[in-house]
Amino acid sequence: MPEMPQRCSALFDAYQTGTFGAVPEDGPGIQLAERRGLAIIHLAGPGGDENFRTAVKGCLGCEAPVIPNTTATADGRCLLWLAPTRWLLVSARDAPGDLERDLSAALASHSGAVTDVSSGRTVIRVTGRDARQLLAKGCPLDFHGSRFKPENCAQSILGAINVLLHATGDGTAIDLYCARGFALSMWEWLTDAAGEFGYSIDVAIQG
Amino acid sequence: MNGQPFRNAEGGIIDHDRSLGFTFNGRRHQGFAGDTLASALLASGVRRVARSFKYHRPRGIFAAGEEEPSALVQLRIGARTEPNVRATRVELFDGLVANSQNCWPSVDFDLGAGAAWVSRLMPPGFYYKTFKWPGLLWPAYEHVLRKLAGMGVAPRQADPDRYEHRFAHCDVLIVGGGPAGLSAAIAAGRAGARIIVADDGPEFGGSLAAEAGPIDGAPAREWAAVAVAELTAMPYVTLVRRASVFGYYDHNGLAISEHVADHLAEPLPFQPRQRLWMVRARQVVLATGATERSFVFADNDRPGIMLASAARTYANRFAVRAGRRCVVFTNNDSAYGAAADLAAAGIEVAAVIDARPGDPGPAAAKALGTGIERLAGHAVVATRGGGALTAVEVAPLNESGDSLGGSLRRFDCDLLCVSGGWNPAVQLHAQAQGRPVYDDTLAAFVPGPSVQAERSAGSAKGTFTLAGCLADGMEAGAEAARQAGFEAAETPPVPACEDEGEAAPMRALWSVPPPPGLRRKRFVDLQTDVTQADVELASREGYKSVEHLKRYTTLGMGTDQGRTGNVPGLAVLARSLGADIPQVGTTTFRPPYVPVTMATLAGREIGHHFQPVRRSAMHGWHETAGAAFVPAGLWLRPQFYARPGEGLWDAIYRETVAVRTSVGLCDVSTLGKIDIQGADSAEFLNRVYINAWSKLGIGRCRYGVMLREDGITLDDGTTSRLARNHYLMTTTTANAGAVMGHLEYFLQVVWPELDVHIISVTEEWAAIALAGPDSRKVLERLTDDIDVSNEALPFMGVREGTFAGVPGRLFRISFSGELAYEINVPADYGQHLWEAMLEAGKEFDITPYGTEALGILRTEKGHVVGGELNGRTTADDLGFGRMASSAKEFIGKRSLNRPGLTDENRKQLVGLVPADGKTAIPRGAQIVTDPDQALPNPMIGEVTSACYSPNLETPIGLGIVAAGRARMGETLYALSPMRGKRVAVTVTNPVFIDPEGERLRA
Amino acid sequence: MTRYSIFSLARNALSHHEGWPEAWRSPDPKPSYDVIIIGGGGHGLATAYYLAKEHGITNVAVLEKGWLGGGNTGRNTTIVRSNYELEPNAHFYEHSMKLWEGLTRDLNFNIMFSQRGVINLAHSDPQVDAYMRRGNAMRLNGIDAEFLDREHVQAKVPILDCSTDARFPIMGGLLQPRGGTARHDAVAWGYARGADGHGIDIIQNCEVTGISIEDGRVTGVATTRGPITAKKVGMAVAGHSGHVAAMAGLRLPIESHVLQALVTEPVKPILDTVVTFGAGHLYVSQSDKGELVMGGDIDGYNTYTQRGNLPIIEHVVATAVTFFPIFSRLRVMRTWGGTVDMSMDGSPFICKTPVDGLYLNGGWCYGGFKATPASGWVFAHTIAQDQPHSLNQAFTLDRFALGHTIDEKGMGPVPKAH
Amino acid sequence: MFNIRCPWCGDRPEIEFSYGGDASRSRPDAPETLSDDAWHDYVFIRDNPAGPHAEYWQHTGGCRQWLRALRNTTTHEILATAAPGEPLPLSGERK
């Protein structure tokens, strides 16, 4: 039997690094990069149940946040709040299958569901001084620093596409998650919208 | 200055050193940077600019801003041409080209003006009363009428420019950047509120650019510049220029159209031409100013008649004399300031005609001090001139304003400045559900109590002094900030202004009676050519409601939405009804406050980006393989893969036959996939589907049908049991979203006690159907960890395993009716697997097939899709009646006992074959028993699917036919009069191929 | 009633139009009528007109809470067609079409009925099939219908983007040549004038606030202008059906939603056909005055505000610019909304109610303007005879209980989906 | 362009939500025991009030949770929102 092949991003064919658009003197206002090779696991379960949360933490080292639109990160793993009973687990250091298996095992005695969706999501990181301006072109969230804070997440829409947004780190980079099937449309949307600010497409981030 | 005879050498805020060339009606002219098209035309001495909508009367420039009703031009040429543009809003750029519209052959000699000759025949309502005989001729009349109407022309080419949208949020949105708006911004900004200030002009300051006295001892413009500098330095302040707030929606949602690049010959690369802002504001300050209005008098529409404030703006802001000799006609003090400024600018002011019998206020002193003659208690009653104004006739007015006394006096002049009072711009307040109230002193509507979190300030509120506007603004800004949560917001001190003194009261005067015997048009609404006589006629004929008046006469229905015409219209109506203006009321204020291009509203979601495209993981391969695509919801699916030289049907039949004779593969990733987990999953499925699920074994799958609550079929698909409490449901592509929402509703709202978690995994899995007698052989080459023998993996079995090195799931299900499988792998490996399958199937001549072949295959097998699942069929209609479990409850079951649903005459699924065995059954045909019956011919059924079956080598079809199952063997007729077709068909079993299912179990 | 004719026009032109009489009177309500019609929209006024004309019943009042024609009649996109697939709708709307064709003369009032054709565009093969099925049903019901393939669509509407690589390519269209538009306000005015000419009282600014019932039989109404008794009462209040019916204790299979429309600034003729779309929501025509008149989808929730919101307008306009690229630079001049009575199957009700002498006309969704003449005609019949005409016998309230819904779109009891 | 307060995500614009209709009624626990009339009323009949209206929405452009809102149909004021199982303040609900 053949080797396990490489994962292929939905943006593979369209992805071309370089600098584009109306670039001002002080450089492009936007940087775009795809995050590849992530393990992305959908976790469902009773968020209000202390035991459940303990089991999650025990397995991942990371708390399942109960406050809507917040995230918790530990050790390269991040849990993003999706709904009172749902989270998205994102890890740059695990293989999807392993993570799914470990978590399922840890939660075997709990109500809940662990579902690998690593292939089903495309993740694009948007950074740069005009990042929030760019997103405001199609997303109705308030991107003001006091509203969409570092390590906040939110599900909303961008243009006509459902997205999950995550203000990572100090909030200067925003990760956009969309369904794989819409990835190319979203990419076209972003690159077209970014033209006004000047933008660069950087080498894809592994993890 | 040669080309600009009406330009002063100095003054204004134009750049006298930067001259710009432009073309109007084919003639070259010069203007300066900072000009509008209107100011440049006036500077050049161009008077006649347009022809009116209905009577094609010559019209000139009437205003200096957004309210312009007359000077509408066709701006630019080619793909960027734009009709009905107000010359007063066009910032001049070098090379600008504009033309008069609604005239032929030219604005000076317009054949359309012939309409004026028959205008006596054409009062409002004329069309309703005529063109009825002979009836057939209306279309011919209509054809001619349409050509006469319509003003400018649409572009002929697609728009080369780009348009953007953006969402924005703020504590306080300030609409208008005049003295009131700027002071509101300063107050709110100093309090630390996040604010947006939008003004529709190219720079802030509003009317300060044209008319105000000093503020804090310096020219008002300088105060504005200092204010803007202070605001610019505040981090939380956004100033937007050339930005019209046009819509005030629910929950303080406001829309702005920003003209980013309209002042340029063309936008810079990547620069949008216009941008739509959708703002959510906690608080709003409306500092939108006020619009001056005119009077109704005979021939009050000639070029050369202009609002006094507009003439003043041209003089002060643009250093343009709007005429050589002018008469000012007013009923209030504000025009005296204009008269003084006009005189200072070098226009001879022949007289001020003041409708008020008494003395004006102190503001008049400056003008009268220069020796300008003032006629008190007089009115302009008529005007003279051909294409432009040459003189006015003036007469004394009696006390009630309804008759003239004394003799006419004539003043030669080429400019008549009118000032009939001011209308606060209450439109946005009214859009926000406020109800403007009539103020007798101002003779105008002012904002009433607010419904949303909004307040007006400055002249928008009816405060007409500069000091008052500044004070209003400061107060409103501070108040808005406090309401938005900045409780410590203070009202800044109001800067010092000149004491304007107490204004003398205005005299509410709307229309001036004509001199005896003079029957000339007296316009109420210049843009729609509605006259006083029209209004009176309408009310006489019973169109007395202001809304009827509007619709009968078209008053206020023009591109300016009656900015200058509405209130005079109401006044005339009120008088003819013997009522007060407040009793008559206003018509409804609606968005947009200023016209907004369709492109701006549409943004970037047009053309190919009209809706996002959803693509499967194998999309790239399909594209490279030259597939034709077909939209399926947002997905694009391969329809067929034509080989070079192959026709469409050749390709489709080749693909179909390949599946039945060897093996094919098809991208079925678009089917909805829902992961279901939890202890109550089986119970959940029991409630959702009509059939029973408790006994489905692990590793098995089952076909299910679900209903809507009204008992009609919602969707169908297979659901597999992957583990004890783990299922995977599939839905049709079309209904995937609806089914997901439906299931979530029941889980979250109706049965929250069920321990079930569902999530859509449609996007996670690439799904490939492998179908045909050789499919197992191909499969064997792809996987070595699953025993795919018939015994180990029988029909409707499910296994997990590895395929071409990729972990995935294998379902032995069949849509085509052949021995078939469906493989799911994580989408990132979809293309890899697809290519591996092609490779593995090479020796069996494996053939990719598209939706067309898929459609034929499933029709041959009698499987139902959209045409059959049409939202009107029950499970029983489709032959699934026996699947429905009587032992359990399920969604929709309770509706099934309704008589209409149990009627034995319902349309049931049947197969159809041509009686002659060869004639194609027309798609979309209706089914009748007697093709020759006179119309209406009762239809007992319809063809829901039809195709040629290359496998059976005969046309086949599916249909739903009344009591169809009892009609096996009957001959009926499929009629398609739309295609001129009529085919005798025999009713058969809907499963044409392998009814016993031997192939798929092989 | 003065007849409008060439002669009356000429005569009045000579007297500077000062002699035109009122098109209708503004009487005070009488204490009692044989029939009261609630709602002075097109349907109510047409009902009154036909009660007099066809059934000789003239002791009738039409009670309108605002100004006549100010409801949906005064705010619709004026499209008239009879391109229905299901039998009850097809026959009813075709009857309406025939009445439209003679209406200008019948009313002696030019309602500017303009049969410029209505095209429904298809963007996929299944949609082509569906339109084909509908067109064939129309033809077999004796209604005109044609199928245009892409080239013919392009020839008929040259400004359409018919390119094959469009996001939603145009595969063809169902054309009803006799479809078109009519001047909406004129329809209300023409019927009002006609009814008034038969002595019927049209009473504006008179809101019905209660419906009196004794022993299961209607006896009259309470209004803002006092109580009025009547032997029979017909409700024709469209978007307000729910709360007017509630005055009689009835609950209906209707939700009120807002449908928005817009007009652009006028331009010289560019579109001579009514065009509707199968991808996205849009229908568009160009009025005789030159504006493009457009409508789209309902906002999708219960409301009585008649306002509407921006996102739906954006979508309508984006659809328009996508299919008519040359619309891009034209400007929207006004947007507005109307409260539409969305029924559970998308088809109307013209029927008796459980209360004797009380009749219902409603459930028009966003398509009742074209029904106006036939709706009035059969409603008058139903009221006069106390039984439905064969053309409206399917439009009953009990069709849901009986399972005889008339669901053209097949969307089920989800009003926002019809 | 109104905002709906998602009980979880907070104020979000209407465009993120899908309408689910009248929420003053709730699905009968045991439809099979219901009279035909009562079931018909549940499936097909609506109060359609002009004023406060209890209604379902799903936050489809967000957390995908269903919620109930009390909204005035004559002003679009949202008087309250609540998770499906929670009482809807101010609604005077029947159940």
Ligand SMILES: Cc1cc2nc3c(=O)[nH]c(=O)nc-3n(C[C@H](O)[C@H](O)[C@H](O)COP(=O)(O)OP(=O)(O)OC[C@H]3O[C@@H](n4cnc5c(N)ncnc54)[C@H](O)[C@@H]3O)c2cc1C
């Ligand atoms: C934007 C829009 C576009 C449309 N486009 C089309 C189209 O293109 N083609 C088409 O065929 N249809 C269209 N329609 C639908 C069509 O306008 C309506 O179905 C039709 O006009 C209904 O007429 P009506 O007489 O029943 O109702 P209305 O004209 O609404 O009349 C009902 C009247 O009842 C009055 N009323 C309500 N309550 C009371 C009370 N308590 N007492 C007294 N009076 C009361 C109202 O004030 C109103 O005047 C559209 C609707 C809208 C809103």
Ligand SMILES: NC(=O)c1ccc[n+]([C@@H]2O[C@H](COP(=O)([O-])OP(=O)(O)OC[C@H]3O[C@@H](n4cnc5c(N)ncnc54)[C@H](O)[C@@H]3O)[C@@H](O)[C@H]2O)c1
């Ligand atoms: N003498 C009089 O009778 C009289 C009458 C009226 C006004 N005035 C003078 O005019 C000034 C009025 O000041 P103000 O601040 O109230 O008004 P303003 O006219 O100076 O400023 C209003 C500004 O708002 C802008 N605007 C209006 N609607 C807008 C919209 N929807 N979107 C974006 N921008 C919009 C206008 O273009 C303008 O720039 C004062 O100086 C006052 O004395 C005098």
Ligand SMILES: Cc1cc2nc3c(=O)[nH]c(=O)nc-3n(C[C@H](O)[C@H](O)[C@H](O)COP(=O)(O)O)c2cc1C
């Ligand atoms: C077919 C049609 C054409 C219209 N054309 C215009 C128009 O040319 N100018 C205009 O201002 N409004 C036009 N309107 C809109 C009306 O002004 C008005 O907004 C609509 O009748 C709803 O009434 P309301 O806004 O008073 O509530 C038109 C409306 C319809 C139905």
Ligand SMILES: [Zn+2]
């Ligand atoms: Zn939410």
